[in-house]
Amino acid sequence: MTKLIEVENLYFKYKGSKYNILDGVNFNLSRGEVVAIVGLSGSGKSTFLNIICGIIPYIYNGKIKGTVKIWGQKISSMRLSEISTKIGIVFQDPDTQLFSPTVEDEIAFGPENLMVDREEIGWRIKKILKVVGMEDYRYENTNNLSGGQKQLIAMASVLVMEPEILLFDEVFAQLDKEGKKRISQVLMNLKEEGKSMILVEHDYNNIKFADRIMELKDGKLQEFKGR
Numbered sequence: 001m002t003k004l005i006e007v008e009n010l011y012f013k014y015k016g017s018k019y020n021i022l023d024g025v026n027f028n029l030s031r032g033e034v035v036a037i038v039g040l041s042g043s044g045k046s047t048f049l050n051i052i053c054g055i056i057p058y059i060y061n062g063k064i065k066g067t068v069k070i071w072g073q074k075i076s077s078m079r080l081s082e083i084s085t086k087i088g089i090v091f092q093d094p095d096t097q098l099f100s101p102t103v104e105d106e107i108a109f110g111p112e113n114l115m116v117d118r119e120e121i122g123w124r125i126k127k128i129l130k131v132v133g134m135e136d137y138r139y140e141n142t143n144n145l146s147g148g149q150k151q152l153i154a155m156a157s158v159l160v161m162e163p164e165i166l167l168f169d170e171v172f173a174q175l176d177k178e179g180k181k182r183i184s185q186v187l188m189n190l191k192e193e194g195k196s197m198i199l200v201e202h203d204y205n206n207i208k209f210a211d212r213i214m215e216l217k218d219g220k221l222q223e224f225k226g227r
């Protein structure tokens, strides 16, 4: 099977820190696979996702050793803009991801930066809002949305870029029951569509549909054997 992501002997230490947060991580993601990563708070799950999508070292600094490849290409040889067309990340707090006045502007922002033509952007917005079940909110002010709705729009603004790989960093964390249900449904639909995904999550109830569960422990990723 095609390996979309290959991580070999990855070590990482934040600038100023004395120890490695990641201490020899090996990991593969195949096409169409959904992998969940669990682990104690502070075990380095977000750090790992941030390295895979290039936020580390482009935005946060530290000492990296080892290799991360996307479709066989080392990400250390790629620009952040190039990585971001292949990998999309959705974070825990949608308020840190939303910054445009309306839902439509928010979703259009990424494709506009990539110079996608206006008509195509219009179609993509329509399609993506349907995917996340938010068709009726296209012209809504993002400030008027609930937490769950904001998270759905944060997801839409990533999905509209059509990345091959999706990373979700505790996207359920700040949502109420209804919000969790809706996000869960969207994630399961994405899996059905064959999207390749990595989900970092605390609550096992939210990741039952994953193909594999890994645990980040003592700086290493291993198969999760249960508690």
Ligand SMILES: Nc1ncnc2c1ncn2[C@@H]1O[C@H](COP(=O)(O)OP(=O)(O)OP(=O)(O)O)[C@@H](O)[C@H]1O
Pocket (backbone or CB within 6 Å): 014, 015, 017, 021, 039, 040, 041, 042, 043, 044, 045, 046, 047, 048, 060
């Ligand atoms: N920018 C940074 N600079 C220095 N240390 C950091 C930075 N970001 C995170 N850390 C530290 O690295 C460790 C791992 O953090 P990380 O957020 O990756 O863990 P996590 O497993 O995702 O935790 P949580 O489940 O609480 O989100 C923590 O001790 C954290 O304090």
